[in-house]
Amino acid sequence: MRVLFAIDPSIAHLYPMVPTAWALQSAGHEVRLASPAAFTDQIAATGLTPVPLGDAVWTARVSDDPLEPKGHVEAARYAEVLGLHPEEREYWYLFFQYLLTPTADYLRPDRPEADALIDFARTWRPDLVIWDLTQAAGAVAARVSGAAHARLVFAYDPAGWSLDRLAAGRQALVAAGLDENPLATMVRPLADRYGVEIDDELLVGQWTLDTAPPGLELPTRTRKVPLRYVPYNGAAPVPDWLREPAERPRICLTLGESYRRFIRGDWNRTPMLLEALADLDVEVVATLNDVQLDGRIPPPNVRTMDYLPLNLILPTCAAVIHHGGLGTFQAAVAARVPQLVCDTRESIMLRMEEETAEELTDETGIYRSGVEYGVRELDAREQRPAVRWVMPAKKLEATPVANYVVSRGAGVRLDHQTQSVTELREAIRTVLDDASYRRGAEAIYDVWRAMPSPNDVVPVLESLAGDARNRR
Known part of the structure; x- marks a missing residue:
């Protein structure tokens, strides 16, 4: 047919x-x-x-x-x-x-x-x-x-x-x-x-x-x-460094592809996560681009790259930290990897704000129709009407995904708005050290596989x- x-x-x-x-x-x-x-x-x-x-x-x-x-x-x-x-x-x-x-x-x-x-x-x-x-x-x-x-x-x-x-x-x-x-x-x-x-x-x-x-x-x-849902993430050559077994527990940090095209700064979430990871004895592979990093320098144990197919990296990881997107969640399920899902307690409701002169330079968490980084970038003063859409500091699906993962013992929720860097670090350490999260990941894999x-x-x-x- x-x-x-x-x-x-x-x-x-x-x-x-x-x-x-x-x-x-x-x-x-x-x-x-x-x-x-x-x-x-x-x-x-x-x-x-x-x-x-x-x-x-x-x-x-x-x-x-x-x-x-x-x-x-x-x-x-x-x-x-x-x-x-x-x-x-x-x-x-x-x-x-x-x-x-x-x-x-x-x-x-x-x-x-x-x-x-x-x-x-x-x-x-x-x-x-x-x-x-x-x-x-x-x-x-x-x-x-x-x-x-x-x-x-x-x-x-x-x-x-x-x-x-x-x-x-x-x-x-x-x-x-x-x-x-x-x-x-x-x-x-x-x-x-x-x-x-x-x-x-x-x-x-x-x-x-x-x-x-x-x-x-x-x-x-x-x-x-x-x-x-069979994960497909595009095709790319396997990097030389990925062919060797990790010497320390490997963590994938990925905060999605969609929002970084329209939102600058990542609501201060990225720097908090990088600081939390800096003092852990782990190897971090972070799929972050310049818009998400926004000028910040990653710590020595973090390897950053613009994009790497998740099906290449996740099977080598002890855990994944992600934004709660459905595609990333499903890829982690298929790879049997414990998940740390970034989520906040706020509503996903979009709110529209009129700009004032003082606000024109503050683009953190702001979505503008008609602007995409790397494709079409406008100075704020060039776009009329001057409407700013204030985005929630989380992926739209993050809360249902986090609820599912947590309820099945396959990971934890990370909330950069309510948790300190120290608390984020301890949550990451707990998922790495507690074997029950790996068992939870195996359990939801079995559901997926069926x-x-x-x-x-x-x-x-x-x-x-x-x-x-x-x-x-």
């Missing part, structure tokens, strides 16, 4: 889909990965076939007119009307403030990407479309071309969960004058243009490829196909796509 993937143009979204795409291709199916044209080279580097959509120089997040996230007042009002408790609000903010914006980016009527995806699907006639959480046009392309379609989520599913909450609270939302389904409202212009009906299936797929290990998933009404692999799921996808085709 022919399988079309609709992918957000970012490595953090591409890499989790690669093992499933390769499993389908290795089973003899034709596979294509469609994404905005500026992302073509990154897809091609995986050995898979890209379908470039739209303008080869346009990137949504660093365009001249990027869409802004939903404001915190509106986000909080929805949460209040829906009666969400504090933990539930975090899942809602993730959907409403963080996922809806990139979804809208690639549905914009002034951009050709969504129409290009649908035109390709009409011509190529896929049997199955697998789409990213932010690529809702994939569902429309499937409906127009007659293909079956599914979402692939990277652990838990805040979109499916939030849509269930919206449906349950519809009457209250209407009474409060709020949009009863903001995602449907975003998709409707594209769907109407192609005569496609908006229904639940269009918004969440005919089924969901769900990579959440048991205990991390969110309850949703969606039809789920369990899928083991999930169906991408190869196992290929026959399931073949059957489901065939059933959908027979129903047409």
